[in-house]
Amino acid sequence: MSIKFLAEDDRPREKFLLKGKNSLSDSELLAIIMGSGNKDESAVELARRILTSVDNNWNQLSLLSVKDLVKFKGIGEVKAISIATALEIGRRRASQDIPEKITISNSRDAYNVLKNYLSDLRTEEFWAIFLNQSNKVIHVAQLTHGGISQSIVDVRILFKTALDHFATAVIIAHNHPSGSLDPSKDDMQITQKILGGGKTLSIQLLDHLIITQNSYFSFSDEGLL
Template sequence: MAQKECNKMHMKNVPYYDRPRERLLREGAAYLSDTELIAIMLRTGREQETVFQLAQRLLATFGDIGELAQASHAELTRIKGVGTVKAVELQAAFELGRRVALSSPEKRTTIRLPRDVAKLMLPEMRHLTQEHFVCLFLNTKNHVIGKQTIFVGSLDASIVHPREVFKEAIRRSSASVICLHNHPSGDPTPSREDIAVTRTLQEAGELIGISLLDHIIIGDGSFVSLKEQGYL
């Protein structure tokens, strides 16, 4: 039996008032559970499993909505019934949510200390299996107004070019920048390359008037601030 026909048959067995899309239209998105919202994003289930059941299993696998939101594409596609397209759509939806949170003035994170950065970014970056170089863009009040992954791969001064970092900072009218990258090994000890990149970015920022406030290295549950280490 074709997948589409199977899903139609499954939905026929679900009472109209229990269907997530209909509930959203009738009551509003705020009244839906995490499972119902995930089911709407997934759109279709699989043979012998409704989309609602697939959403339940997905959440149960990761434990909660927060952990699911941090899952990588590879982790998502390991779940039976979640292919490349579904995984991409879930990741896009969660990223939009993060960006909305950052753009809301009353909910913007204020950075005062390196631990504020770590609190914000550790959950997202501590389990990444490749190095990600990420920039946080701040306004004059040290509110985070944006975030951008600049590149993915081994850190090297020739790859992390100041042009890419400060192009985004200028586009967002940022007053300052905080850079982060993770060490997949879990050890956040700075390398010579880390220090060299930091100094290059600091010099570039001074020339154009956008301060590099810190460069933070994320490990597995720990972090190192190069500012606190005296490199900035």
């Protein structure tokens, strides 16, 4: 039976989207890599047969050459190369260390992350650092860019980005091209708006930095949060 005739919940790609990659069996993962089966077998059935031939062991499968793989009915050179490539990517990933995420312990740490983005600009930009529960940086993003004296941030975009990255805390920042470190009335208002929104979503606002060419102002350090 072709995949397109199976219930949607049983189709590997649809299952990936509906239930996540961890819900897929080994044969379903391999079926996605192959894309299709042959006239007698679905991609899942063909994948199951290939895996059975190597005792359902990915390491053993990685030892098969392109010539070995094309011996299976329905596996041409293109599919064989796709399988070998996916396994090689997995091998390289396993051999690499996971990069250590930067930990933010104070305003200086946050400034060091953002200063190269903001210190020399002639127009205002609004950026945010998104952190996990250990205060490790998981994402850094520019949210807006504006004129010489003001850049308005959409709070909805800020928190959508935080939710998309499963952040539990944020640090916001913008630059003052004028060189002034004094927070404006608008700076104070947006800080309080984000602080309140974060409490509703259980996303903590840790700090708001104003960055100039050579220095910065921290709302947290000044007791304004």
